[in-house]
Amino acid sequence: MITRFEELDWQETPIGELTLRRRTEPAVGQEIYEVKLGDEYLMSSLFTVAEEELSNLGLAAVDGDDLSVLVGGLGLGYTAVAALRDERVSSLTVVDRLGAVIGWHQRLLLPVSAELVEDPRTSLVEDDFFALVRTAPSEDHRGYSAILLDVDHSPRHQLDPTHADLYTAAGLRALDRHLAAGGVFALWSDDPPDDEFMVEMHAVFDGAAAHVVDFSNAVTGGTSSNTVYVARSRGGLEATTGAAPRSTS
Template sequence: MTKPYLKILAYEDTCLGPLCLRERELLSQPGTIVTEVTLNHEFLMSSFNTDSERVISNRSVEIHGDKNIDALVGGLGLGYTAAELLKHDNVASVEVIEFLPPVIDWMNQGLVPLSGNLANNGKLTIVEADVYAYLWSPPAKTFDLIVIDVDHSPSDQLDEQEHSFYTMAGLQRAKAHLKPGGVLAVWSYAQSSDFADALRNTFQSVSVEPVTTLNTLVGHEQTDWLFFGRDDEP
């Protein structure tokens, strides 16, 4: 019997633990090859199901509804969030802040599925930095959209040392980086009433939207949660 395909593309020790990029053949769908990322030997993301990453970008643009949108994305990952934003004609620029240097290297070295598309897009800038520290600092410039796709959820953060972004104080700091009428969007694999309350205490208009898809790998539906906050323009 032929063993299923598995290839380790990159393996790096980082300040958050061992980071691994791999390709593998799905046992449930022979012949289907996916790209996956693990952190600290735990599953982090996959190219197999990217519905919610793409939805958060599309809904952010839809909620904003204007032209010449400048977007900031927290977290590069496999690039699906940024790539979806770049598909919109009314998005003028996308700046991605990524904390882990190897993730940027993977994109530059062509190791992930979207490398070619993103590398050749003149509207995209990728910066190595901590997006939460960036948003806590006074703004050097402001954005129409800020899309955060970093942690598992507001209560399940990648770093053992919790940061304050998901609190009202952190959201107020992040809000200062938005232009009038700008949208803050946050991805999560779980609902969070505490975070939703913090958003409602910070923004005039808040929506919490589930994205449910059938996960054929395990044979049942899964739901991710998208949080959006916006102030009405003066």
């Protein structure tokens, strides 16, 4: 039996005090892992449906096999592990700015850590994803089949104001240089679909769509929603869409 709250790790980071804790959640009667940045809750293992759908919807839109996937933001690891469960994925690179988060998984502190780090397809890289995609890729880079991003709360609510340029047409064009022909960009957001951001997406990508992913909220007893944006790099076929979540374009 564990205490109601158990702090597994605390570290000072460039963006604030980062805490990983485990607690019991009476509403569901199970252990929950949570990440806080200062006094702000970043993520919880109680709600992982949309994080997994980021991978599922993004990779469903990619044609072919031997997929190379880049994930921006490691967090609790659910997006990355969902990508690994697609047998077409041959390599998975996960970039996180915070070495502390990578260390959690290397120390096997989280429920999916072993599945993630023990898979030979996985590479965990400590780097700034946003700085990385601003930089032109090397000439011999083949391009990623998919880039899956889950760092900020939404295109309008960033953890760091320096991220804001990515959510403009210019920033998305810079990211697009890292995709293979017909590759897919997918983005998680905590906000409802954003019409102004969709204008930026349509300016750069083909088949851009905003999928509303609903999931049961055991704490409130109701339904909560996140958004997953999916779009295909120009030059490829239009992005395919999943049937289960509601879609708004």
